[in-house]
Amino acid sequence: xxxxxxxxxxxxxxxxxxxxxxxxxxxxxxxxxxxxxxxxxxxxxxxxxxxxxxxxxxxxxxxxxxxxxxxxxxxxxxxxxxxxxxxxxxxxxxxxxxxxxxxxxxxxxxxxxxxxxxxxxxxxxxxxxxxxxxxxxxxxxxxxxxxxxxxxxxxxxxxxxxxxxxxxxxxxxxxxxxxxxxxxxxxxxxxxxxxxxxxxxxxxxxxxx
Amino acid sequence: xxxxxxxxxxxxxxxxxxxxxxxxxxxxxxxxxxxxxxxxxxxxxxxxxxxxxxxxxxxxxxxxxxxxxxxxxxxxxxxxxxxxxxxxxxxxxxxxxxxxxxxxxxxxxxxxxxxxxxxxxxxxxxxxxxxxxxxxxxxxxxxxxxxxxxxxxxxxxxxxxxxxxxxxxxxxxxxxxxxxxxxxxxxxxxxxxxxxxxxxxxxxxxxxxxxxxxxxxxxxxxxxxxxxxxxxxxxxxxxxxxxxxxxxxxxxxxxxxxxxxxxxxxxxxxxxxxxxxxxxxxxxxxxxxxxxxxxxxxxxxxxxxxxxxxxxxxxxxxxxxxxxxxxxxxxxxxxxxxxxxxxxxxxxxxxxxxxxxxxxxxxxxxxxxxxxxxxxxxxxxxxxxxxxxxxxxxxxxxxxxxxxxxxxxxxxxxxxxxxxxxxxxxxxxxxxxxxxxxxxxxxxxxxxxxxxxxxxxxxxxxxxxxxxxxxxxxxxxxxxxxxxxxxxxxxxxxxxxxxxxxxxxxxxxxxxxxxxxxxxxxxxxxxxxxxxxxxxxxxxxxxxxxxxxxxxxxxxxxxxxxxxxxxxxxxxxxxxxxxxxxxxxxxxxxxxxxxxxxxxxxxxxxxxxxxxxxxxxxxxxxxxxxxxxxxxxxxxxxxxxxxxxxxxxxxxxxxx
Amino acid sequence: xxxxxxxxxxxxxxxxxxxxxxxxxxxxxxxxxxxxxxxxxxxxxxxxxxxxxxxxxxxxxxxxxxxxxxxxxxxxxxxxxxxxxxxxxxxxxxxxxxxxxxxxxxxxxxxx
Numbered sequence: 001x002x003x004x005x006x007x008x009x010x011x012x013x014x015x016x017x018x019x020x021x022x023x024x025x026x027x028x029x030x031x032x033x034x035x036x037x038x039x040x041x042x043x044x045x046x047x048x049x050x051x052x053x054x055x056x057x058x059x060x061x062x063x064x065x066x067x068x069x070x071x072x073x074x075x076x077x078x079x080x081x082x083x084x085x086x087x088x089x090x091x092x093x094x095x096x097x098x099x100x101x102x103x104x105x106x107x108x109x110x111x112x113x114x115x116x117x118x119x120x121x122x123x124x125x126x127x128x129x130x131x132x133x134x135x136x137x138x139x140x141x142x143x144x145x146x147x148x149x150x151x152x153x154x155x156x157x158x159x160x161x162x163x164x165x166x167x168x169x170x171x172x173x174x175x176x177x178x179x180x181x182x183x184x185x186x187x188x189x190x191x192x193x194x195x196x197x198x199x200x201x202x203x204x205x206x207x208x209x
Numbered sequence: 210x211x212x213x214x215x216x217x218x219x220x221x222x223x224x225x226x227x228x229x230x231x232x233x234x235x236x237x238x239x240x241x242x243x244x245x246x247x248x249x250x251x252x253x254x255x256x257x258x259x260x261x262x263x264x265x266x267x268x269x270x271x272x273x274x275x276x277x278x279x280x281x282x283x284x285x286x287x288x289x290x291x292x293x294x295x296x297x298x299x300x301x302x303x304x305x306x307x308x309x310x311x312x313x314x315x316x317x318x319x320x321x322x323x324x325x326x327x328x329x330x331x332x333x334x335x336x337x338x339x340x341x342x343x344x345x346x347x348x349x350x351x352x353x354x355x356x357x358x359x360x361x362x363x364x365x366x367x368x369x370x371x372x373x374x375x376x377x378x379x380x381x382x383x384x385x386x387x388x389x390x391x392x393x394x395x396x397x398x399x400x401x402x403x404x405x406x407x408x409x410x411x412x413x414x415x416x417x418x419x420x421x422x423x424x425x426x427x428x429x430x431x432x433x434x435x436x437x438x439x440x441x442x443x444x445x446x447x448x449x450x451x452x453x454x455x456x457x458x459x460x461x462x463x464x465x466x467x468x469x470x471x472x473x474x475x476x477x478x479x480x481x482x483x484x485x486x487x488x489x490x491x492x493x494x495x496x497x498x499x500x501x502x503x504x505x506x507x508x509x510x511x512x513x514x515x516x517x518x519x520x521x522x523x524x525x526x527x528x529x530x531x532x533x534x535x536x537x538x539x540x541x542x543x544x545x546x547x548x549x550x551x552x553x554x555x556x557x558x559x560x561x562x563x564x565x566x567x568x569x570x571x572x573x574x575x576x577x578x579x580x581x582x583x584x585x586x587x588x589x590x591x592x593x594x595x596x597x598x599x600x601x602x603x604x605x606x607x608x609x610x611x612x613x614x615x616x617x618x619x620x621x622x623x624x625x626x627x628x629x630x631x632x633x634x635x636x637x638x639x640x641x642x643x644x645x646x647x648x649x650x651x652x653x654x655x656x657x658x659x660x661x662x663x664x665x666x667x668x669x670x671x672x673x674x675x676x677x678x679x680x681x682x683x684x685x686x687x688x689x690x691x692x693x694x695x696x697x698x699x700x701x702x703x704x705x706x707x708x709x710x711x712x713x714x715x716x717x718x719x720x721x722x723x724x725x726x727x728x729x730x731x732x733x734x735x736x737x738x739x740x741x742x743x744x745x746x747x748x749x750x751x752x753x754x755x756x757x758x759x760x761x762x763x764x765x766x767x768x769x770x771x772x773x774x775x776x777x778x779x780x781x782x783x784x785x786x787x788x789x790x791x792x793x794x795x796x797x798x799x800x801x802x803x804x805x806x807x808x809x810x811x812x813x814x815x816x817x818x819x820x821x822x823x824x825x826x827x828x829x830x831x832x833x834x835x836x837x838x839x840x841x842x843x844x845x846x847x848x849x850x851x852x853x854x855x856x857x858x859x860x861x862x863x864x865x
Numbered sequence: 866x867x868x869x870x871x872x873x874x875x876x877x878x879x880x881x882x883x884x885x886x887x888x889x890x891x892x893x894x895x896x897x898x899x900x901x902x903x904x905x906x907x908x909x910x911x912x913x914x915x916x917x918x919x920x921x922x923x924x925x926x927x928x929x930x931x932x933x934x935x936x937x938x939x940x941x942x943x944x945x946x947x948x949x950x951x952x953x954x955x956x957x958x959x960x961x962x963x964x965x966x967x968x969x970x971x972x973x974x975x976x977x
Contacts, residue, residue, distance in 0.1 A: 032423065032949065035949050035952065035953075036419065036449060036952055039952050039953060040415070040449050040450075040956075043450060043960055045960075046959070046961075046964060047458070049964055050487075050966075050967040050968070053967070055478065055480065055483065060478035071909070075905065082894070082898065082901060086893070086894040090890065135470050136470055136477070137471075137477070139474075139478035146460075164840055165840075172843065191938075193933065194929075194930050198930075201904065201922050205905075209914075446955070450956065480971070486971060490966070534955070541966075547974065548974065553969060553970055
């Protein structure tokens, strides 16, 4: 903490002190912490996947995923989230060019895509419940709703967070702090897309196969 | 109306047990005493500004240690209650339900609310000083971690007087912990208390990894780090890899209980075995999480009091880091009897035996460090010496347990109880005590009384063997764990009585420690050198207690144990290494958000426990609001001017 | 992410990072689209069945994961020492252990 800013105040006299491994840079350090957080989130999802894989066959005589999954909606969700991962990357590109307006516009597009993903997912959940597959139906559905729902919860949190960052960008413009925040949220967003690829593959594709 | 209130209160509060009424009265009186003392001495502002909102790692560390010692007291009382109940056959001191609750809270508190915070306290007190940093990587997050731990621990302890304690064992195996068999709120207290403090542990793990990797002072290469720093790194690595699994496991159990899901139920396709599989994937690494830093402490202590470099630095680093990864490949040895087949059992038996190797390596490193050293035996070193035989025996019985076929005999017997207490008391508790005694003068500026400390050490050490050696034999004689009473005809009477006496000896040892602390505060001799033990690492190069910015100028390190080498150079007539010019120091500002946010978590947790959504939802909204408030705050730091640094250093007797 | 740790100092002075071109994002996006389409075609048209299909499905997922790591998250551009890469690999080993270990242990404890 302190080091980084020492450097901000008196960079020339201090420059040589940083030849060793590890640069004491505040924003960079925060990025690293967030990366480690994402790894812990990976393990969180890993545990949920393990539970899903072990319990997915246990339908207790109730409906199975293969019977109820509506693949059209799931395919739409997949491509929407994939596109939003791309647009969040375009937002970072605009930021690197110093284009604040472009940055906010691409973030807004990402939020809209994310929101439509969530809308589709909620619709899917409601339909499933109507067709007799709720979280309390069987172990298989408990694991399904928890895994997919946790991902959805992550996306929803990301939406709120992204809107908060857009407001901050409006207030403060692009500086080292907002730059780090945009970097973090786009990293988070790519991560959620990666998790979804595995949800899509393991839960849906292998479920209907 | 009045009847409604009475009905509610009799459900809400725990009633009917004189012990608990006594505790109620004690709690209320203590609270009243604290509040009136703070008001009388007008200390509320001081408390808020200096402690509750602080982001200073040294103060957070002190708060961790105080909380951990309080929890040690409570967990210890639980232990003595159990030992009292078992002292004589067919005693009716505790009824079986009460006994169940007590062994559950004893286990949870000792591991999660005593060992973990004591460990985090030592990280906070020592790591930044040892690597020449001015704070941790994320001071705000550090404060949040503490308050989450604290609120989680308070929520868990609240179950004692409100709603009823959990009573399904420290890992709450289903199906017993499911709604069908534990309909009370105790189990939900367990889930939320651990869950909230678990989030804090995870964040501390991230915080210290980044601190160690990114904030070392110039010249301190990885292979020049002090051993406690290495052990912290390996422990934190294990934390970040293991704690998400705990979060998921407890969340699934809660979803089962709250939403009627079927993860671990007996019906609906649920599988209780999956819970046991998941929880031990966290649970086994967890014991390494708490013991690794103790290894680091012993390494520091043994080198300091042998006046020698640690023997086998590289092998020690390798041992620590390999344990932190290998600990993830042994979990099934906790449930050999579950029936997972011979292949599974054989695999996990072998991995368990393999992990004993790096542990054995370390024992030899410590012994060779002492060999031909200039030894002295103050209290930290005594705990170190007490640890070695204790841990060797504990480790050996662990290897016995790892033999899968033999485990079918040992499983869930007192043999197991004796084994894990031997590694957890002999390894973890002795280690953290050594650490507390060793770094106490750095933190508070005075040493603890040696004479009382020696009394405490011998009482603990003798008490330990008297308490737990008989339990190995009780286990072999067939006494199973979690047994609330036994008959005269079993032949377990004498050994149990001896064991109880040992337990009380340790209790008296704890009282000596409390006396020691109070006595030392009253008759303290200020340490003005900052280096009372003739230490080796950077934390001893600055005044005690450390100034708020730790290092006026960052030390430049060129060797392992750089402070020791510097002292040798000066003793041989060399000049002290030149210090760079003072510059204003950048510091983080205090923040009230961590404590408020954690309180909101507490409220949300309490709401979910009682299924009061009117309380849970505002709690969660409060959490979100705190996060946003923090995100929108760009005014988070300030500078300490050079003049103030000069004044502080001069006051500590340091020329700049 | 990674590269910030080493280039962050320049951030403070307002210069740009050297990573992430439009080209890399477009390549990543196109590859991801292709890798999502392959399993869809295979499963929905019943081209492959059984183990073969499972292998192709998981293979495309893992490939897409790598594509996103390289083209979207720029993991390759991290400066040394590559802590982020190390933590990632360690995390993946643990995830694999959790999933494979659970499947292995629980095969013998199946309930309906």
